[in-house]
Amino acid sequence: MIKYFTFMVLTYFVQGEQVTHNIMFSSYDGCSYSKDAMYAIMENEHDDVLIHCKGTPVASNMLIKPRPRPEIGS
DSSP states (O other): OOOOEEEEEEEEEETTEEEEEEEEESSSSHHHHHHHHHHHHTTTTSOEEEEEEEEEESSSSSSOOOOOOOOOOO
């Protein structure tokens, strides 16, 4: 399975000004598993917190191809 780099887009407001951070993960699963923990940290400090995961077309791992079978000597 090929995994793709994914950004967690974290948006919150400080004194009415929007602040946005992008955090890179090596897969969409890693990003979505971390969203709840990040939200729990941020909601105590800021009123409006928006978090979503945005995938990229760049593969974060390479597909491993099987090696050719060795030839048996005749």
